[in-house]
Amino acid sequence: MIPLQEIQTDVLVIGAGISGLRAGLSARCAGASVLIVSKGAAASPGVIGFNAPVGPDDSVQSFFEDTFKGSIELANPALVRLLTENAAAAAVGMESLGLRLDRMRDGAWHLQKALGCSHPRLLHQENRTARVGMAALKRALAKGGAITRRDIFVVELLTTREGVMSGALAVDVRERKILFIRAGAVILASGGGGGIYAGGTYPKSLTGDGYALAFRAGAELVDMEFVQFEPCHCVYPKRLGLSTTLFAHGGRLVNARNERFVLKQYPAGEGAAPKDALARLVALEIRAGLGTEHGGVWCDLTDIPKKFITEGHSAYYRLFLKHGIDLTKQRFEVGPAAHTFLGGVAINTRCESTVPGLFAAGEVAGGVHGANRIGGNAGTEIHVFGAIAGANAAAHAKSRGARTLRDAARRAEKLAASLSAKGRSGRWNVFSKSIRELMTSKVGVARDEAELHEALGKLKKIGDEAAGVECENSLENFVGQIEIQNMARVGACVAEAALRRRESRGVHYRCDYPKRDDAHWKKNIYLRQIDGRMRVSSRKKGASA
Numbered sequence: 131m132i133p134l135q136e137i138q139t140d141v142l143v144i145g146a147g148i149s150g151l152r153a154g155l156s157a158r159c160a161g162a163s164v165l166i167v168s169k170g171a172a173a174s175p176g177v178i179g180f181n182a183p184v185g186p187d188d189s190v191q192s193f194f195e196d197t198f199k200g201s202i203e204l205a206n207p208a209l210v211r212l213l214t215e216n217a218a219a220a221a222v223g224m225e226s227l228g229l230r231l232d233r234m235r236d237g238a239w240h241l242q243k244a245l246g247c248s249h250p251r252l253l254h255q256e257n258r259t260a261r262v263g264m265a266a267l268k269r270a271l272a273k274g275g276a277i278t279r280r281d282i283f284v285v286e287l288l289t290t291r292e293g294v295m296s297g298a299l300a301v302d303v304r305e306r307k308i309l310f311i312r313a314g315a316v317i318l319a320s321g322g323g324g325g326i327y328a329g330g331t332y333p334k335s336l337t338g339d340g341y342a343l344a345f346r347a348g349a350e351l352v353d354m355e356f357v358q359f360e361p362c363h364c365v366y367p368k369r370l371g372l373s374t375t376l377f378a379h380g381g382r383l384v385n386a387r388n389e390r391f392v393l394k395q396y397p398a399g400e401g402a403a404p405k406d407a408l409a410r411l412v413a414l415e416i417r418a419g420l421g422t423e424h425g426g427v428w429c430d431l432t433d434i435p436k437k438f439i440t441e442g443h444s445a446y447y448r449l450f451l452k453h454g455i456d457l458t459k460q461r462f463e464v465g466p467a468a469h470t471f472l473g474g475v476a477i478n479t480r481c482e483s484t485v486p487g488l489f490a491a492g493e494v495a496g497g498v499h500g501a502n503r504i505g506g507n508a509g510t511e512i513h514v515f516g517a518i519a520g521a522n523a524a525a526h527a528k529s530r531g532a533r534t535l536r537d538a539a540r541r542a543e544k545l546a547a548s549l550s551a552k553g554r555s556g557r558w559n560v561f562s563k564s565i566r567e568l569m570t571s572k573v574g575v576a577r578d579e580a581e582l583h584e585a586l587g588k589l590k591k592i593g594d595e596a597a598g599v600e601c602e603n604s605l606e607n608f609v610g611q612i613e614i615q616n617m618a619r620v621g622a623c624v625a626e627a628a629l630r631r632r633e634s635r636g637v638h639y640r641c642d643y644p645k646r647d648d649a650h651w652k653k654n655i656y657l658r659q660i661d662g663r664m665r666v667s668s669r670k671k672g673a674s675a
């Protein structure tokens with residue numbers, strides 16, 4: 131038996147990346163008591179900057195048009211409107227908390243131009259924007275009296291019999307307790323699912339739990355087929371990130387036959403290809419058997435002026451050198467790496483999901499980016515929608531208060547009584563490795579019908595096997611088992627949506643349907659659990675269920 135702790139709060143925020151911190155602060159400022167819990171690592175510290183239309187010739191309209199066009203016309207226009215209209219205020223808000231965004235001599239903000247943007251609009255504090263911003267948010271939260279707890283793994287969302295979101299069941303992994311949290315409103319800010327792929331850019335612990343939690347609670351998911359890949363990560367001798375901007379300065383990609391395959395579609399060179407196209411071309415070359423020994427293609431930067439690498443990109447230069455690669459002298463193997471999930475929990479302009487009382491913000495939410503994302507917009511999304519979710523969740527919580535949840539309380543008691551604090555952990559990493567390899571090989575950058583069916587069959591098998599493992603009733607096994615089931619569930623959501631979309635659009639490429647098909651597919655794909663089964667449907671954007 132392990133201890134059970136009951137907690138009551140107005141607003142429970144799941145996730146302590148920027149969207150969670152921003153949501154918590156906004157709810158606290160609206161007078162709600164706030165508890166922010168997080169399981170472990172977040173993607174947010176990696177954010178270099180975020181977009182706001184504050185440049186001299188820029189405008190909200192131009193930002194809107196870039197974002198909507200960038201989404202291949204699949205984003206929810208109402209959400210894009212909110213994103214673009216509130217971005218500048220988000221920047222001002224962060225500065226008032228202590229983030230000092232870089233400015234030029236005349237006092238105007240220093241702006242960079244991110245991929246897909248018609249104007250420079252990426253605000254930043256050197257390349258530490260997120261780290262400094264998160265520290266500022268944490269200070270404000272502590273000062274305001276919000277409670278933040280780490281090493282808390284949320285395993286289930288709790289609804290009343292009428293289906294209203296009312297809290298969560300969680301495991302305090304460090305203090306070895308079960309937490310039964312009753313809340314007037316719950317905000318999912320649990321980030322993406324890059325951790326269900328092998329060799330992605332995300333921390334492995336980001337296994338898409340939020341999608342699985344929301345799905346099991348009956349919330350609708352949208353655009354799950356759109357997973358963005360970074361095109362060129364070093365695959366050997368170690369997985370290392372690389373900036374694609376280097377291709378604009380003379381970087382080249384060649385296949386095992388020494389052919390510059392990108393030139394067939396982009397005669398001006400690799401630097402002219404957008405990220406999604408580059409990822410696709412690299413993946414297709416590897417699929418065609420023209421890859422290198424370790425599953426990549428060759429990347430050659432030796433034509434780039436040496437100083438540009440050793441001084442202009444010194445961090446990359448040093449990192450690669452540490453692993454035995456001199457970027458100025460030798461070529462190395464690169465391949466695509468899973469990055470951002472563009473879809474997620476379907477939300478309205480108040481960040482409400484389809485389950486009353488359940489809000490979502492940040493990468494776990496869907497609808498803002500459609501089929502592709504312009505650079506720097508995830509950074510804006512987490513600030514803008516975090517703030518909106520927090521304010522609306524606080525208002526919702528105040529209007530209804532916390533519920534008793536007798537059934538869930540009994541379940542929590544039973545669970546705490548059945549688990550032991552000690553015991554050996556099962557071999558959950560064997561399951562997670564299989565899922566990651568399967569997702570990368572069958573539900574990766576380029577997919578086809580047969581592969582997606584195969585992936586769905588295998589994911590079900592892995593999920594069922596993990597659920598059926600007989601193991602000691604320890605806390606570790608309980609958490610491990612749920613995490614694997616979440617990974618399998620989220621993988622199935624991506625595969626089901628990818629199977630349904632019989633065209634190629636943005637970051638979703640079907641080898642068997644390689645063309646964009648506006649006549650049939652200018653619409654979004656929605657997933658929902660009904661009577662224990664996944665229901666897949668498609669609707670034109672903006673249409674209600």
Ligand SMILES: Cc1cc2nc3c(=O)[nH]c(=O)nc-3n(C[C@H](O)[C@H](O)[C@H](O)COP(=O)(O)OP(=O)(O)OC[C@H]3O[C@@H](n4cnc5c(N)ncnc54)[C@H](O)[C@@H]3O)c2cc1C
Binds near residue numbers: 492
């Ligand atoms: C290396 C890298 C660089 C990037 N650079 C940029 C950039 O420059 N510009 C840009 O726009 N975007 C960038 N992105 C994308 C961007 O970082 C993410 O989309 C964004 O940070 C997501 O923020 P979030 O708050 O929604 O989630 P995250 O920051 O990922 O936070 C998720 C939180 O949820 C918690 N959590 C998850 N599951 C559970 C659970 N079951 N129980 C409890 N807690 C849970 C996690 O522990 C974490 O605290 C980058 C991503 C990476 C990986």
